[in-house]
Amino acid sequence: MADGECVATFHTTQEGMRAARMLQEQGVAARLIPVPRWLSADCGIALTFPAADAPQVRAILEDAGIEVNGYHQEPDGSSDPP
Secondary structure, three states: OOOOEEEEEEOOHHHHHHHHHHHHHOOOOOEEEEOOOOOOOOOOEEEEEEHHHHHHHHHHHHHOOOOEEEEEEOOOOOOOOO
C-alpha cells in the first residue's frame, strides 16, 4: 500500500466488490486488496483508495447504502482518514 492511501473494510466480500465497482464508476482510483495483516489476521478483502478521496468515498458509499466495517490508514499515529 502506498503512502497517502486509506483502506476500507467490509463485513462481506460482496459489499467490498460492490463498493469497488461503485467507486470505479465514479472515477475514484479504488482497488480491491487482501485485508492487510496490520488490520486483521482474518482472510477477506479490503478496498484501498487515495486518502485525498476519503470524503468523496464516504459520501458515495453512504449514498449507495454500502455498509463499511471501517476506514483505516496504515499505523502512523492516525487511524481514520481525514
